[in-house]
Amino acid sequence: MKINQTGSPEQDRGFRNKLYEIIFEADTPAGKWFDIVLLWAILVSVLVVFLESISELRSSYGELFYYLEWFFTILFSIEYILRIISAKKPFGYIFSFYGVIDVLAILPTYLSLVIAGSQYFLVIRILRLLRVFRILKLTHMIRQATILRRALIASRGKIAVFLFAVLTLIVIIGAVMYVIEGPENGFSSIPFSMYWAIVTMTTVGYGDISPQTTIGQIFASFVMIMGYAIIAVPTGIVSVEIADVTKKSSAQVCPGCFKEGHDLDAKYCKYCGSSIN
Numbered sequence: 146m147k148i149n150q151t152g153s154p155e156q157d158r159g160f161r162n163k164l165y166e167i168i169f170e171a172d173t174p175a176g177k178w179f180d181i182v183l184l185w186a187i188l189v190s191v192l193v194v195f196l197e198s199i200s201e202l203r204s205s206y207g208e209l210f211y212y213l214e215w216f217f218t219i220l221f222s223i224e225y226i227l228r229i230i231s232a233k234k235p236f237g238y239i240f241s242f243y244g245v246i247d248v249l250a251i252l253p254t255y256l257s258l259v260i261a262g263s264q265y266f267l268v269i270r271i272l273r274l275l276r277v278f279r280i281l282k283l284t285h286m287i288r289q290a291t292i293l294r295r296a297l298i299a300s301r302g303k304i305a306v307f308l309f310a311v312l313t314l315i316v317i318i319g320a321v322m323y324v325i326e327g328p329e330n331g332f333s334s335i336p337f338s339m340y341w342a343i344v345t346m347t348t349v350g351y352g353d354i355s356p357q358t359t360i361g362q363i364f365a366s367f368v369m370i371m372g373y374a375i376i377a378v379p380t381g382i383v384s385v386e387i388a389d390v391t392k393k394s395s396a397q398v399c400p401g402c403f404k405e406g407h408d409l410d411a412k413y414c415k416y417c418g419s420s421i422n
Contacts, residue, residue, distance in 0.1 A: 167179050191268055218267075326357065
């Protein structure tokens with residue numbers, strides 16, 4: 146008669162499968178409860194970071210905030226380890242988008258032991274709330290975010306050329322304005338004049354420096370109008386790429402390697418071959 150001993154491979158696989166179902170799946174009651182509790186823990190932990198940054202509250206409840214930060218850090222550290230243990234491909238999870246975010250959400254507290262103030266980077270935990278789209282079945286919103294990301298990546302070359310052209314214009318405009326206005330009107334150097342050009346072309350208009358001469362004001366008017374035209378260019382570039390990506394993109398996430406970008410009718414991952422149906 147065969148006796149299954151505690152800790153046998155069969156039992157280990159069963160435990161890991163059950164753990165995977167709870168941690169990574171949101172379709173089961175246990176998985177839903179796990180995700181809901183996790184989201185609330187993330188919200189509370191981020192709120193603690195916000196409150197701890199207020200000097201009046203820090204002076205009165207600093208010790209409480211300190212212990213709460215370590216409580217949530219240890220909690221999320223345990224969760225991260227459990228995700229690695231239960232993942233079918235641990236390295237696939239570790240180097241996935243969510244895997245990187247999960248580890249960044251716990252590192253600041255440990256870094257605060259050697260770098261003072263680094264615990265405030267814990268606000269990055271707010272990115273973990275992206276899982277709410279999966280939990281609430283808002284997959285169409287995930288797909289839209291994926292389309293936007295892929296469109297930005299596809300248009301990076303065109304945008305890089307555009308930014309180089311804008312930078313060249315800023316150098317020229319800054320030099321011209323320095324010649325027109327000069328230090329006596331606040332344009333003390335070409336770099337400072339370039340700062341004015343950036344503020345003006347982006348239509349921010351801080352008002353800390355402005356042309357005083359008639360020629361300078363006329364030239365500034367042309368720069369302002371040019372700024373509106375320039376803002377429209379990257380919008381058009383990205384819009385075209387969004388339209389192109391929308392026709393052929395999918396936001397399905399492979400459970401094996403955690404990668405996206407599959408065809409709309411794909412049944413298997415093109416990276417590792419796992420089923421994504």
